[in-house]
Amino acid sequence: MEREIIDIAKRIFKFEEEDAGFFKFGDAYIVIANDMLSRSFDFPSKLLPKQIGWKAVTASVSDLAAMGAKPIYFSYSLGLSREEISFVEDLMKGIREALDFYGMKFLSGDTNESTELVLDSVAVGIARNLLLRSNAKVGDAVCVTGDLGRAYCSLLYLLEKVEEIEEKILEKFLKPVARVDEGLKLANIANSAIDVSDGLSKELNLLANSSGVMIKVFEDRIPIREEVLEFCTSNNLNPIEVALNSGEEYELLFTVSKDKLEDLDFEFSIIGEVSKGEGVFLVGKEKKPLLPAGWEHFSSK
Amino acid sequence: MEREIIDIAKRIFKFEEEDAGFFKFGDAYIVIANDMLSRSFDFPSKLLPKQIGWKAVTASVSDLAAMGAKPIYFSYSLGLSREEISFVEDLMKGIREALDFYGMKFLSGDTNESTELVLDSVAVGIARNLLLRSNAKVGDAVCVTGDLGRAYCSLLYLLEKVEEIEEKILEKFLKPVARVDEGLKLANIANSAIDVSDGLSKELNLLANSSGVMIKVFEDRIPIREEVLEFCTSNNLNPIEVALNSGEEYELLFTVSKDKLEDLDFEFSIIGEVSKGEGVFLVGKEKKPLLPAGWEHFSSK
Numbered sequence: 001m002e003r004e005i006i007d008i009a010k011r012i013f014k015f016e017e018e019d020a021g022f023f024k025f026g027d028a029y030i031v032i033a034n035d036m037l038s039r040s041f042d043f044p045s046k047l048l049p050k051q052i053g054w055k056a057v058t059a060s061v062s063d064l065a066a067m068g069a070k071p072i073y074f075s076y077s078l079g080l081s082r083e084e085i086s087f088v089e090d091l092m093k094g095i096r097e098a099l100d101f102y103g104m105k106f107l108s109g110d111t112n113e114s115t116e117l118v119l120d121s122v123a124v125g126i127a128r129n130l131l132l133r134s135n136a137k138v139g140d141a142v143c144v145t146g147d148l149g150r151a152y153c154s155l156l157y158l159l160e161k162v163e164e165i166e167e168k169i170l171e172k173f174l175k176p177v178a179r180v181d182e183g184l185k186l187a188n189i190a191n192s193a194i195d196v197s198d199g200l201s202k203e204l205n206l207l208a209n210s211s212g213v214m215i216k217v218f219e220d221r222i223p224i225r226e227e228v229l230e231f232c233t234s235n236n237l238n239p240i241e242v243a244l245n246s247g248e249e250y251e252l253l254f255t256v257s258k259d260k261l262e263d264l265d266f267e268f269s270i271i272g273e274v275s276k277g278e279g280v281f282l283v284g285k286e287k288k289p290l291l292p293a294g295w296e297h298f299s300s301k
Numbered sequence: 302m303e304r305e306i307i308d309i310a311k312r313i314f315k316f317e318e319e320d321a322g323f324f325k326f327g328d329a330y331i332v333i334a335n336d337m338l339s340r341s342f343d344f345p346s347k348l349l350p351k352q353i354g355w356k357a358v359t360a361s362v363s364d365l366a367a368m369g370a371k372p373i374y375f376s377y378s379l380g381l382s383r384e385e386i387s388f389v390e391d392l393m394k395g396i397r398e399a400l401d402f403y404g405m406k407f408l409s410g411d412t413n414e415s416t417e418l419v420l421d422s423v424a425v426g427i428a429r430n431l432l433l434r435s436n437a438k439v440g441d442a443v444c445v446t447g448d449l450g451r452a453y454c455s456l457l458y459l460l461e462k463v464e465e466i467e468e469k470i471l472e473k474f475l476k477p478v479a480r481v482d483e484g485l486k487l488a489n490i491a492n493s494a495i496d497v498s499d500g501l502s503k504e505l506n507l508l509a510n511s512s513g514v515m516i517k518v519f520e521d522r523i524p525i526r527e528e529v530l531e532f533c534t535s536n537n538l539n540p541i542e543v544a545l546n547s548g549e550e551y552e553l554l555f556t557v558s559k560d561k562l563e564d565l566d567f568e569f570s571i572i573g574e575v576s577k578g579e580g581v582f583l584v585g586k587e588k589k590p591l592l593p594a595g596w597e598h599f600s601s602k
Contacts, residue, residue: 005381005389005412012393013407021376021408023425026327032408034335034423036378038415075322077337077378077421080306088306092313106314107322107333110421111306114339120378120411120421122335124324 017210018133019066019195020125029127033063039084039117044158049087051174052119053094055248059197060123061102062178062250066195067132068187069125071180074099075107076121079114087117102180129187131254136192136211140255142272143264145179148200149228149239152246162235166227172249179252182266186254189263193254201244203253204280205292211255214277219284223269244282244290318511319434320367320496321426330428334364340385340418345459350388352475353420354395356549360498361424362403363479363551367496368433369488370426372481375400376408377422380415388418403481430488432555437493437512441556443573444565446480449501450529450540453547463536467528477551483567487555490564494555502545504554505581506593512556515578520585524570545583545591 006017020033037043037059043052061071076095080088099106107124136142154173157165179195186193192211194203200222208215222243232239255274256264272283282290307318321334338344338360344353362372377396381389400407405424437443455474458466480496487494493512495504501523509516523544533540556575557565573584583591 002412002414005379005386006410008389009393009410009412012390012397013410015407015409018409021374023374023406023408025331030326030331030425032333032374032376032423032425034376034378034409034411034421036380036411036413036415036419036421038380038413038419040416041414073322073324073333075333075335077335078306079337079339079419085306088309089313092310096313105324106316107324108316108319108335109307109310109314110335110337111303111310112337112339113303113342114337114419115341115416118337118339118380118415118419120335120337122333122423124331124333 016134019063022067022130029069029130031064031067031069031125031127033060033123034120035060035063036118036120044155046158049090050094053091054098054175056119056121057095057098057102058176058178058250060121061180062195062197064123064125065178065180065183066193066252067127068129068183069127070184071102071104071123071125073107073124074104074122075109076119077110077112079112079118081114081116084117127187131183131187131190131193133192133194133207134210136207136213136255136274137257138213138274138276139258140191140274141258141261141270142215142217142255142274143268143270144196144200144223144251144253145182145266145268146251147223147225148196148243148249148251149224149246151248152242153228153231165231169227169231176248176250178250182252185264185266186252189260190254190256193252196249196251196253198247199245200253201290202292204290207253208278208280212278214275215272215280216275217272217280217282217290219282221269221271317435320364323368323431330370330431332365332368332370332426332428334361334424335421336361336364337419337421345456347459350391351395354392355399355476357420357422358396358399358403359477359479359551361422362481363496363498365424365426366479366481366484367494367553368428369430369484370428371485372403372405372424372426374408374425375405375423376410377420378411378413380413380419382415382417385418428488432484432488432491432494434493434495434508435511437508437514437556437575438558439514439575439577440559441492441575442559442562442571443516443518443556443575444569444571445497445501445524445552445554446483446569447552448524448526449497449544449550449552450525450547452549453543454529454532466532470528470532474549477549479551480553483553486565486567487553490561491555491557494553497550497552497554499548500546501554502591503593505591508554509579509581513579515576516573516581517576518573518581518583518591520583522570522572
């Protein structure tokens with residue numbers, strides 16, 4: 001459904017899909033990321049209002065990070081039902097805590113009545129060099145920061161599909177951190193980037209399509225933590241599937257010329273390479289196409 | 302309820318309430334207005350998707366106009382239920398039509414699943430001089446562009462509280478126009494401004510409180526069109542009450558030094574004056590305090 005709507009929007013508004021909107025002003029780019037989250041569809045009921053506030057800021061800041069922008073200002077539009085008023089104070093404290101963490105200033109807030117909590121975060125940043133998803137070059141290494149899979153496992157737990165989970169897995173989902181410093185460094189070094197908000201398989205396809213290239217990813221290079229491997233074993237899940245479909249990771253997927261890899265002074269994994277052609281391929285025992293929704297959500301192997 | 306939430310937000314984020322957020326960049330101000338509308342609470346069911354799109358853009362552009370900013374860029378976040386997908390194309394055409402009318406460029410769109418249509422409009426503008434609601438001066442004339450009351454009458458009709466209405470009344474509600482040119486002119490001349498989105502009585506109180514002044518408004522100076530007077534007579538309504546409580550008018554309420562009134566080359570009405578003190582008073586046969594919600598919505602006299 002989302003794809004269908006985006007295609008209508010692209011036809012009517014004629015724009016390139018990026019992580020955020022941007023325009024040049026003087027010698028810099030003003031980058032504006034807006035990200036809407038609604039209670040029924042984005043927040044497991046176990047999530048506390050404070051955690052919702054933090055996550056909403058991180059989601060929009062992560063879009064700025066993927067564009068190589070420094071986050072500076074924040075606004076929100078909030079829709080709320082009368083029954084949810086008790087949420088507001090803690091929700092705003094969560095937003096406040098995140099703004100302090102990212103060093104952002106508050107611009108303005110808009111409040112409305114709606115059928116259920118809907119929070120649209122608007123993060124504004126400034127970039128000297130823009131990092132686009134449409135600029136991956138043939139020969140680039142494909143890399144990703146941090147680790148993947150913890151958010152997916154956490155969601156299974158919070159939706160009560162599994163009974164137990166390690167704190168170290170859950171913490172990344174409850175209080176995710178956008179890769180702001182990495183994004184700023186990548187702006188001067190990498191060729192392209194996108195943030196992992198909807199799952200690696202989907203982001204890889206967006207990157208390949210936008211850049212008009214083929215991407216090969218090696219199964220055994222995907223960074224998965226020991227706790228996630230154990231969680232998958234216990235719950236009969238395929239850890240590669242989990243890592244590929246895990247959204248809300250807020251890691252940066254990026255491509256960089258191989259001769260510049262040594263300029264990157266933060267932790268990341270090289271998971272694949274860019275070549276001529278189109279599509280995304282996953283290379284394990286065999287090589288197979290990796291589609292945007294490669295597996296059904298919440299399928300077990 | 303809204304007031305309560307705004308007060309929590311002001312305590313946590315420590316900001317001044319203005320029509321939009323803004324920050325200085327180089328020698329200009331970047332002004333960002335976000336305005337969320339949800340289907341159950343903001344759109345009578347008779348409103349067409351295209352009209353919703355137009356209105357959403359106008360609502361955020363009107364906030365820029367009230368700050369003296371020129372609207373330039375637009376983004377949206379859209380939440381939608383599966384049942385509302387057929388809306389999307391026309392909704393976006395309405396947005397597109399408004400962007401063309403205001404001469405704005407499209408930045409980006411974010412799409413989400415939600416329980417019902419929620420549209421957050423983000424309009425970005427640039428101002429050389431900022432027009433604030435906190436800067437009304439003692440001695441200023443209090444003025445308003447256009448006419449008031451048509452939106453309220455239209456709402457009564459669209460909500461099926463009355464059976465008949467003249468097209469000339471309805472057209473302002475179905476396709477409102479933000480006062481962009483007036484706002485740009487006022488930025489160099491007026492002392493303060495606010496847009497009439499929630500009703501004149503509420504905006505007058507916001508202006509007086511933000512500026513720390515008293516405002517007197519003369520009942521017989523409030524601009525009400527002949528059609529509205531007739532509509533009120535037919536439906537046993539008090540036209541002054543209607544004009545004071547009519548939201549979504551998108552007129553500009555502003556204060557200006559009396560010796561600069563002749564510099565204003567567009568149509569407006571002088572409805573009152575700013576003096577020392579606090580509060581808002583309505584002067585008719587007698588002088589009485591005008592509270593933010595002076596009358597119950599949809600009350601008849």
